[in-house]
Amino acid sequence: xIWSNKKSxxxxxxxxxxxxxxxxxxxxxxxxxxxxxxxxxPAFEYISQNYKAFDFDYNALCKVCNLSYSxxxxxxxxxxxxxxxxxxxxxxxxxxxxLLITEKYSITQIAELCGFDNVYYFSNVFKKHIGVSPTAxxxxx
Numbered sequence: 001x002i003w004s005n006k007k008s009x010x011x012x013x014x015x016x017x018x019x020x021x022x023x024x025x026x027x028x029x030x031x032x033x034x035x036x037x038x039x040x041x042p043a044f045e046y047i048s049q050n051y052k053a054f055d056f057d058y059n060a061l062c063k064v065c066n067l068s069y070s071x072x073x074x075x076x077x078x079x080x081x082x083x084x085x086x087x088x089x090x091x092x093x094x095x096x097x098x099l100l101i102t103e104k105y106s107i108t109q110i111a112e113l114c115g116f117d118n119v120y121y122f123s124n125v126f127k128k129h130i131g132v133s134p135t136a137x138x139x140x141x
Contacts, residue, residue, distance in 0.1 A: 036075050039065055043076070043084070051091045052115040058084055092116070093129045100138050107134045 042064040050056055061084055062072040073083065080087055092114045099110045111122035127133050132140070 033079070036079050039067065040072075040075055040079055043072070047084075047088060047091065051088050052095065052113065054115050054117050056088060056115065058088075089125060090129070093126060096122070096126060096134070097130070097137070100134060101141060103138070110134070 043061040046061060046064050050060075059069075061076075062069050065072055067075070076082075076084055076087070082090070096110050096114045099105055099113060100107075105113065107123070108119045111119040114122065116122035116125070123133055126137070130137060
């Protein structure tokens, strides 16, 4: 309205209103991100306690947050920039890297400790994420 009427100082007043709108939108965006994280807190807790399980229950994530599957996936992607499967896989790979560094376990044992039911699948996933096989990763240490 200010812009349309073009009364004195219309440009400065319109810009002032625009900046106020931008500030409010940025506040809402920050607040909504915080709210989204709170809604997903039970899921992240569930993941941290269960990600090493062979039979990790992805459906339980929606249930612990009391959200529909589609809404949960949308929120999860917005907060973590990845799907729950990608997030859990990343946690498994990060844990496997820690175990590889200790050099206490065989690659088969590490695959089992990280919740992979097949050492070959673990090696393929590891290589896809890290760029080298678990054996090559150990050799670079």
